[in-house]
Amino acid sequence: MTTLTTQNPIKLVQITDTHLYGSSSGTLLKMNTQDSMDHVVKILKENEQEIDLILATGDIAQDASIDAYKNFISTMEGLNAPFRWIPGNHDSAAVMKxxxxxxxxDEKSVRINNWQLAFLDTSVAGQVHGKLSQAEIDFLNDTLSAAEADDAIQHCLVCLHHNPVKGNAGWMKDIGLQNRVQFFDTVKQYSKIKCIVYGHIHQELDFEHEVIRCLCTPSTCIQFKPNVTNFALDKVNPGYRSIKLHEDGSIDTEVIRVTGYTFEADFSSGGY
Ligand SMILES: [Fe+2]
Known part of the structure; x- marks a missing residue:
């Protein structure tokens, strides 16, 4: 576990669902994912200074290739900040390791000032939905109970790929975290849990569930339209999330999207 002492507030950035390929010409529903990520990274560099940590919350690669992960790492190197990544449904946890x-x-636990961050693997080989294995639930319990007993830690934030709260589109019914009730039953035992950060459903959300702040962040490529029955792409641009963690447990956060550029994608697609 890394322990960092840094500025207040702590400055985090979330980048998610980059869906990179081994080849930089790879496209997802006709959107070039390296190109769209590069546009997001460009605005990130313009807007964010002194980033303490980047949270890369899964679907790093679309093809789970070694080269796709290397492409991600080399893009991250331009940001001059450390990152932690977790696997999504399109990733291979083994290749990432x-x-x-x-x-x-792939470190699962980071302490920054008086915040404890935990990174969970919800991927299930060959499946779109996610599930926390017993080992991941045990890790979550161990991490949160250690934080609870430690006076130096006052707040906890948990990252995972899959949505632990039901998705807001009909087609998302079966693609989220399967054992989401078990997940919330676990985290809500601990008073220091303040925030849950995820990706997977390629859209911006900021709400409370079981009195815990939940943040979902747009992909750096295609966007999923909320509140529809069948799969549909949203025409809003890709982006990232800036998260500022304060010493008193409060959180300032904002999604920042690319502006002034029109991305190509197959907006008539009925699935991905
Ligand atoms: Fe994704």
Missing amino acids: DVAMGKDA
Whole structure:
């Protein structure tokens, strides 16, 4: 576990669902995912200074190739900030572990000032939906109970890929975190849990569930339209989330999207 002492507030950035390929010409529903990520990284560099940590919350790769993860790492190197990544449904946790070898990218626990951050693996090989294995639930309990007992830690934030609250579109019914009740039953036992951060459903959300702040962040490529029955792409641009964690447990957060650029995508697609 890394322990960092840094500025107040702590400055985090969330980048999610980059869906990169081994080839930089790879497209998802006709959107070039490296190109769209580069546009997001460009505005991120313009807007954010002194980033303490980047949260990369899964679907890093679309093709789970070694080169896709290397492409992600080389893009991150331009940001001059450490990152932690977790797998999504399109990723291979094993390949990510191999590529991260010798780096901290797949570290599951980071302490920054009086905040504890935990990173969960919700991926299930070959499945779109997510599930926390018993080992991940045990890790979550161990991390949150250690934080609860430690006077130096006052607040906790948990990152995962899959939505732990039902998605807001009909087609999302079966793609979220399968054991979401178990997840909330686990986290709500601990008073220091303040925030849950995720991706997967490619849209911006900021709400409370079981009295815990939940943040979902747009993909750096295609966007899913909320509140529809069948799959539909949204025409809003890709972006990232800035998260500022204050010493008193309060959180300032904002999604910042690329502006002044029109991305190409297959907006008539009925699935992905
Ligand atoms: Fe995704």
